Amino acid sequence: MSTVTAKTLFTPEEYIVLEREAEFKSEYRDGQIVMMPGASREHVLISGNIFGHLFIQLLDRTCEVYANDMRVKVRDSGLYTYPDVIVVCDEPRFEDGYFDTLLNPTVIVEVLSPSTEDYDRRGKFYAYQTLDSLQEYILVSQYDVHVEQYIRQDEVWQLIEYRSLEDVMINASIECQLAIRAIYAKVKLIGR
Numbered sequence: 001m002s003t004v005t006a007k008t009l010f011t012p013e014e015y016i017v018l019e020r021e022a023e024f025k026s027e028y029r030d031g032q033i034v035m036m037p038g039a040s041r042e043h044v045l046i047s048g049n050i051f052g053h054l055f056i057q058l059l060d061r062t063c064e065v066y067a068n069d070m071r072v073k074v075r076d077s078g079l080y081t082y083p084d085v086i087v088v089c090d091e092p093r094f095e096d097g098y099f100d101t102l103l104n105p106t107v108i109v110e111v112l113s114p115s116t117e118d119y120d121r122r123g124k125f126y127a128y129q130t131l132d133s134l135q136e137y138i139l140v141s142q143y144d145v146h147v148e149q150y151i152r153q154d155e156v157w158q159l160i161e162y163r164s165l166e167d168v169m170i171n172a173s174i175e176c177q178l179a180i181r182a183i184y185a186k187v188k189l190i191g192r
Contacts, residue, residue, distance in 0.1 A: 007032060012078030019080075020098070025069070028080040029123075036082060037115050042142040045187050046111045047084040050140070050178065054087060057176045063089040063106070071101045072108070074127045081124060085109035087174050090133065104133035106173055111140045125150070129157065135173035140183060144191050147180060 009031035010018070018033065019026060026033045039047075047068060054065045066086045073080055073095050080101065087107040095101035108128060110120045120139060128134055137150040137157070147162040149169055162169055165181040 012080070015078070015080065016095075016101070019071070020100070025082050027082060028078060030079075037113065039111075039113070040142060042187050042189075043084075043111045043113060045185070046140055046142055046183060047109070049183050049185050049187075050085050050109055053178055053182050054085065054174075054176055058087070058174070061089075061175075063087055063174055064092060066102070072105055073101050073103055074124075075130050079127050081127075083108045084111045088133075089174055105131065106133055107136040107138065107171060108134060109138040109140065111142055113142070136171060138169075142187070144189050145180060145184060147183065 010028070010033055011031075012028065015026075015028040015033055019028075025036045027036060028034070051065060051067045058065055064087070066088075068082055068084050070086055071080055071082055072086065083105070085107075086102065086105045086109070088102060088104055089106045090104055093103040095103060110116075110124070112120055125137060128137055135152050139148040139150075141147070145163055145165055147167075147169060149160045149162070149171075150157045151160065151172070160169075162180050165184065167180040169178045169180065171177060
């Protein structure tokens with residue numbers, strides 16, 4: 001006789017209570033709490049470069065930019081994620097008075113990792129598209145020069161790809177630009 005291991009499912013409310021007390025970050029998907037893997041040096045450099053360049057450009061404006069510790073509630077079903085970089089240009093809206101779960105991101109950036117790439121491209125992106133506030137979704141490879149910028153045009157997402165260090169990505173929704181060279185500053189690209 002075989003045995004089946006039952007998965008423990010949590011409500012979004014249970015997840016939030018546990019997450020606020022946890023030592024390590026976890027995302028919440030379909031009732032499951034999913035531990036987040038550690039990040040490589042390249043991953044950390046790329047996210048830091050993007051955060052830093054956006055922070056400087058948005059310093060004297062009402063937009064806010066957050067690094068990887070701001071949680072985003074994606075939809076009423078309770079998907080919670082920790083994007084690598086988030087920009088919000090409207091008045092930030094939060095789930096509750098803890099101000100740690102953002103509801104209205106304008107731009108989300110994910111640096112692709114081997115363990116999360118498929119999910120970032122598909123499951124997360126499909127969920128993120130339900131956010132009315134989201135105008136740009138950016139995926140960044142940590143292995144080679146490859147940035148994918150998805151821009152909301154009404155209800156269609158237009159893809160622009162950047163594969164040269166000489167390229168410059170225009171982020172019209174937040175009136176910023178990111179030089180691809182700046183995104184990959186100090187990163188040793190190893191290819192796959």
